[in-house]
Amino acid sequence: MITMVMAEDHQMLIDGVLSFFEYNDEISILGTVNNGEDLVKLVSLKQPKLVITDIRMPKMDGIEATKLIKSRFPHIRVLALTMFDQPDAIKQMLDAGATGYLLKNSGIKMLSEAIEKVAKGETFFDPNVAFNFMNDYIDENSNIGKTEKVVLSNREKEILHLIANGKTSKQISEILFIAKTTVDTHRKNMIRKLALSNGNELVKYAIEKKYQF
Incomplete structure (x- = not known):
């Protein structure tokens, strides 16, 4: 069983993730919050196996929250789920301790795969950001998602x-x-x-x- 908590300031996205995993017997979402401060508190209380967090959030951003979480609970895995594909943001999140980085437009199937891999202690990266960091953070053992092409009319x-x-x-x-x-x-x-x-x-x-x- 993968236990996880999620921090995201857009409630609609949280609701979508909760709905998708509602009947998944392998994943249990222990709680959700809308800012970084509450995320650190929730992790301390629930101590899940995995944390999913956005980067830009009120009160405390995901980078600072990840640093605190990893300093207190180094065994807890962190997966970033964000719109930010800028190299500086990605580097800061990985340096903070995240071992997965996913863009929000990557799709729910890729999110499921990322959760599974990161919870097992493996790394997982969105294909749209992975190759910028192949030498510094990503090696042949890293998992890179396969692009799910979105077709717009x-x-x-x-x-x-x-x-x-x-x-x-x-x-x-x-x-x-x-x-x-x-x-x-x-x-x-x-x-x-x-x-x-x-x-x-x-x-x-x-x-x-x-x-x-």
């Missing part, structure tokens, strides 16, 4: 371009000559496809993936 890509350039749903509907409700539906579908938490993360995704004109 041409219309969805058009809307992402406009989202990245600051357009509202109403403005997008006028530019593309479609109903605002249709734009809103496309937004919801993209959030689901990309395994994002909300509209703000969709905007960030659109900008980071260079959908701006």
Whole structure:
């Protein structure tokens, strides 16, 4: 049995993970919190086998929380689950003691695999960040997830371009000559496809993936 706790400031993502693992006999989620301070307290109380944590959170970020957890409970494994793919953020998280690093848009199947590997004491890395650190942190024994390709329609890509350039749903509907409700539906579908938490993360995704004109 893999016991774990999770820290994430977007409750929608927490709810999604809880729902997915609700009937999994191999994984037991002992608790969830929305900030780093509460994560350290929860880990001290429950002492799980595995911790899943975001990086940017209120009160205390995931990097500092991981340092404290690993200093007090070195046997507890830490898996980062975040939107940050910048090398500095990844390096700081790994230096803090995390042995797994996963991007939020990697999909629930890859998350399941990462949980299994990290809980066993192995390392696991998102394929979209792994090769930047192959020499320093990752070797031939490391587990690297296989990319689950997300296919967006041409219309969805058009809307992402406009989202990245600051357009509202109403403005997008006028530019593309479609109903605002249709734009809103496309937004919801993209959030689901990309395994994002909300509209703000969709905007960030659109900008980071260079959908701006």
